[in-house]
Amino acid sequence: MPGEVVAAMAAGEAAGRGVVRVTLRHEGRLNAMSRAMWRQLRTVFQDIQRSDGVRCVLIEGAGEAFCAGGDISEYPAFRFDPAQLRDFHESDVWGGLAAMLDCDVPIVARIAGACMGAGVEIASCCDIRIAAAGARFGAPIAKLGFPMAPREAALVAGAVGDVTARQMLLEAATFSAAEMAQRGFLSRVVDTEQLDAQALGTALRIAALAPGAARLNKQTLRAIRKNVPLAPDQQAQAASDLIANNALADPYAYADSAEHREGINAFLAKRAPVF
Numbered sequence: 001m002p003g004e005v006v007a008a009m010a011a012g013e014a015a016g017r018g019v020v021r022v023t024l025r026h027e028g029r030l031n032a033m034s035r036a037m038w039r040q041l042r043t044v045f046q047d048i049q050r051s052d053g054v055r056c057v058l059i060e061g062a063g064e065a066f067c068a069g070g071d072i073s074e075y076p077a078f079r080f081d082p083a084q085l086r087d088f089h090e091s092d093v094w095g096g097l098a099a100m101l102d103c104d105v106p107i108v109a110r111i112a113g114a115c116m117g118a119g120v121e122i123a124s125c126c127d128i129r130i131a132a133a134g135a136r137f138g139a140p141i142a143k144l145g146f147p148m149a150p151r152e153a154a155l156v157a158g159a160v161g162d163v164t165a166r167q168m169l170l171e172a173a174t175f176s177a178a179e180m181a182q183r184g185f186l187s188r189v190v191d192t193e194q195l196d197a198q199a200l201g202t203a204l205r206i207a208a209l210a211p212g213a214a215r216l217n218k219q220t221l222r223a224i225r226k227n228v229p230l231a232p233d234q235q236a237q238a239a240s241d242l243i244a245n246n247a248l249a250d251p252y253a254y255a256d257s258a259e260h261r262e263g264i265n266a267f268l269a270k271r272a273p274v275f
Helices: 035-050 072-077 082-101 118-124 150-160 162-170 177-182 192-207 211-225 232-244 258-268
Strands: 004-009 019-025 056-061 107-111 114-116 128-132 136-138 174-176 188-190
Touching: 004 035, 019 035, 019 192, 035 082, 056 192, 072 258, 082 118, 082 150, 107 118, 107 192, 114 118, 118 136, 118 150, 128 177, 128 192, 136 177, 150 162, 162 174, 174 177, 177 188, 188 192
Parallel strands: 019 056, 056 107, 107 128, 114 136, 128 188
Antiparallel strands: 004 019, 136 174
16 A cells, blocks of 8 residues: 545544644555655645635644654665656655645644654645654655655754754654754644644644634745745745756766665665665
């Protein structure tokens, strides 16, 4: 199974109140994002954007993790070819993330367990992030022999901060929920047993308020960010412009490099990479 991203109106006490649960589900892989899941994420949020009845989105991972990153088992099939690698990041991944960033409906992230790589990227697109005390955050892809794509790096740096982004990407550092709250990434940290109630309660409070005002607020905040240096979407566009104008070396030229192959092959072989 390549995993799935599913959306459903919240049930129970949230029934009929305009809260949609979006669930990342990839059994046995800590909800790692497959190519199919990135495409589904885009479709789900495009549909939500077009829906007048949705007042808040609650995004979560199935089971005990939010999202452990990308599905590395798929990588040998496409990552070593520059054209396919570019298509993966610019179409599949950024397509999903852009749909979230363009969504005018408030998005609450319920984060438990692993929130790594792709998980941090997805969380960076959310308006409010609530995490369990035991959650862990990072993007240790340096261990896999490849960098973060420019637009994704711009998004993450804008959300977690430059210092934290550099530690994640250059040092392969991971952080606790408490540390990420101190660094301004999380709205709050709660005990694991309180996470469901806290996240749903936040979504319900948002849903009880004026939905038109919420959408306008998100549109306004998005417009403001475009005029503020180092805003996530501005950084992403700037990175894209640098590539288009050939001011930045082709960010996907490393596709067939020895260290890229070594990092992924070592992970799949469950051994330490030799760079």
